[in-house]
Amino acid sequence: FTSKMRRRLLGGFLVLAFLALLVYTVKLAYNQDRPSVIHPKDIFQEPEQNRKRTPIDRGTTSSEDVVTKLQNSNSKMATIKKKDSTQKVQLATSTVTHQAAIEYGAKSTSSSTTAHNISEFSSAKRLCQENDAPLRSIKYIKTHKTGSSTLTNILHRFGVKHNLRFALPKDNIFYAWPHGDIHSIPGSVESIQGSKPPYEMMCSAHVRYIKSALDAVVPDGTYITILREPVSHFLSSWSHWHVWEHMQHRGAPRLTLDEFLQNELTRFSVLQNVDKYQKFLSYSDRILLLNSFSYDLGVQHPTQENIEQLIAEMESEFAVVLITEHMLESLVLLRRTLCWTSDDILHLSLKVTPSHSKKDVISTERKNRIYNLNWADTMLYRHFNNTLWKRISQEKEFFEEVNSLKESVAEWSNRCARFRHFDEDAHRVQLEEIQNLDSNRRTCHYMWLDSKGFVKHLKKRLGYPVEELECWATHANIKIMYLVTDHPADDDVMNVIAHYVGRTRGRIATPDYSQGPDLSHYPEGTSTTFLIPGFTYDRPFMDQFYQGLMYIATLRHPVQEFLDAWTKLGLSERIKIIDPEISVPLDAFLDNPDHWLDLLSEDDFDVRHHLIERTAYRLGVPRNPTNEQIEYVKKHILWFAIILVAEYPDESMVMLRRTVCWKIKDIVGMNLNRWKLSSTYTLEDFTRRNPNEVQKQILALNPLDAMIYSRANLTFWDKIARQVSFKDELDQYRAQREAYQQECNLKDEASNPKNLLDTFVGKGKCAIITRTREEMFRAIQITESQPFNPPPHA
Secondary structure (H helix, E strand, O other), rough: HHHHHHHHHHHHHHHHHHHHHHHHHHHHHOOOOOHHHHHHOOOOOOOOOHHHOOOHHHHHHHHHHHHHHHHHHHHHHHHHOOOOHHHHHHHHHHHHHHHHHHHHHOOOOOOOHHOOOOOOOHHHHHOOOOOOHHHEEEEOOOOOOOOHHOOOHHHHHHHHHHOEEEEOOOOOOOOOOOOOOOHHHHHHHHOOOOOOOOOEHHHHEEOOOOOOHHHHHHOOOOOEEEEOOHHHHHHHHHHHHOOOHHHHOOOOOOOOOOHHHOOOOOOOHHHHHHHHOOOOOOOHHHHHOOOOHHOOOOOOOOOHHHHHHHHHHHHHHHHEEEEEEHHHHHHHHHHHHHHHOOHHOOOHHHHOOOOOOOOOOHHHHHHHHHHHHOOOHHHHHHHHHHHHHHHOOOOOOHHHHHHEEEEEHHHHHHHHHHOOOOOOOHHHHHHHOOOOOOHHHHHHHHOOOHHHHHHHHHHHHHHOOHHHOOOOOOOOOOOEEOOOOHHHHHHHHHHHHHHHHHOOOOOOEEOOEEEEEEEEEEEEEOOOOEEEOOOOOOHHHOOOOOOOEEEEEEEEEEEHHHHHHHHHHHHHHHHHHHHHOOOOOHHHHOOOOHHHHHOEEOOOHHHHHHHHHHHHHHHOOOOOOOOHHHHHHHHHHHHOOOEEEOOHHHHHHHHHHHHHOHHHHOOOOHHHHHHHHHHHHOOHHHOOOOHHHHHHHHHHOOOOHHHHHHHHHHHHHHHHHOOOOOOHHHHHOOOOOOOOHHHHHHHOOOOOOOOOOHHHHOOOOOOOHHHHHHHHHHHOOOOOOOEEOOOOOO
């Protein structure tokens, strides 16, 4: 180095040292007067000048003292679940519970919050007299992982009972969540048959508490929500949302929960842990894991001040804040507050995951760390758990009603247990398509119906179009990995997919035949749809190309697959050349398949590879697979979004539409005559023996193909059996497809009324029906290509 370079290098080091000293001094000053238990820095990285640095005032109580009091109060509150024989004992229990709740929440709020007179209920919190009319207008803030689906079902059934006007979400899942403002929330409500605000019930989906926006949809009525104990909620969220997997995808090491939480509760430790691991949390994981209740209740950047303001506003606006751990007590209080009947709060527990086993002991240290990470949610939970028990302590004959509700819930749980395994579509089939369903069975299906299914059910009652309602996704999907299986029906499906994706300007990865038929290329940039002949199923490899791909394939019967390969390989002619005395080559082959496979194979061409177990090979099963590999493919058959069945073209196309959420007009351009070529082989053309016996012999040669087809076929029809309005849509599809093809088959266009063809199928679209695979690939515009090599096969 020259002297000039050394001087510059030394000057740079001095500047860096000065900056490091300055940062340390500022951080030391920032933390000098903070309590020993501090909150994590703003997880949303709000600009420094906008951050509120006011710490929660926890007095002189240490974290260990808070946890100890929490445990003690929990044990005291557990006594409320005991059945008491007399009202006197029940009142004594409520008094103990009331005192425990006061102790439980004593340190969780500041003096300004605890000074709020909780016993003076607002007009929304009226206690009902015998003949009061029920309060019907409800705005429900549905929180995550709190038992909120159970409460949603109660509200839905109450609305149906009283024929209320529901504000239903457009996407069936969210009222604009995670967004929340005066425009997005009202804009997320579906207008059906011209419906518009004011509505009477807004309870069907997750939504943030933005009062002005919600009041614009349901101007009258009251609010309710539900909270869960923060430690239990954190553990459930960590597990349910697979947070560690998402962090790993974003560059973090594979973490256990304790590793994520590992830090000593010192002045800097929480901030250090945020720097170390929380930077790998995605936005969605942050708002679902850290202070999730605060976010759902409208506070994106919690501070001591705005959480206290939120609590004060909720005390005024919310009729009841339910507590997950005390669901029965919360529901009885809700019933009394809203003047409902006991039948209105009957319920079955939806989406309940097993609680932690006794072996999974949650240490005090772990609890304390979670409370610190979720300090705002802890503050909310403690306050409203305290409020719940204060209100209960003022009720008469309360626990008698709780016990009665408990018995009714147990009775209906037993009565409806046989329908528990039904999914939302199966429940809807029962409710919407089974005639003369008895009242008890109808009630069971209603009580098991989850939020999304109930929204669809309500939309169906209001006359919502079938092709817009009955689909998996909430919007048209073009993120598709199509597993090419090389038969005519396969070509038709690819043709339909390519036409739709190309029309919507999606990017399709296809073979580039300019560089040879065996090489596959994809456009530069991000492709969303993959139609690559030669690909075999390799999920981890394929998942790298695009996140959230739908896997789709079309399979045909193993006998058809075998006879197609037999014909294309010309095996009948080749066997006759080897032995001219043989009159029925297939019969001779089946008598001794190993012998003929050896004779027909050459050094560079293994006939077995191209004739036997072809479907299994395309699904990634190696030759001579282990039991583990066979079980793997069995499982993955169920992981496909849909596997179509070549023997059922119309049903397959309707299921394709429902899977990708397109319109019927998007799938009518298939060539039915070409599709049927996939299943035109008849055994009588190949054998003189009993066709049933020959079929058994072919299936015995292809046991994996037989298993895969059988499993896929059963899954296909099981899905159809659980589809709502499937027959109606099937009829609509057949009518539209026939009309489409009839118009395209008209040879004398001069005889057509002007623009008749254009009005239905669009100008120039008829050529799509007859185009070959090669023509389809050439029609896809590819500006630049990059090598795209299929994965290696075992």
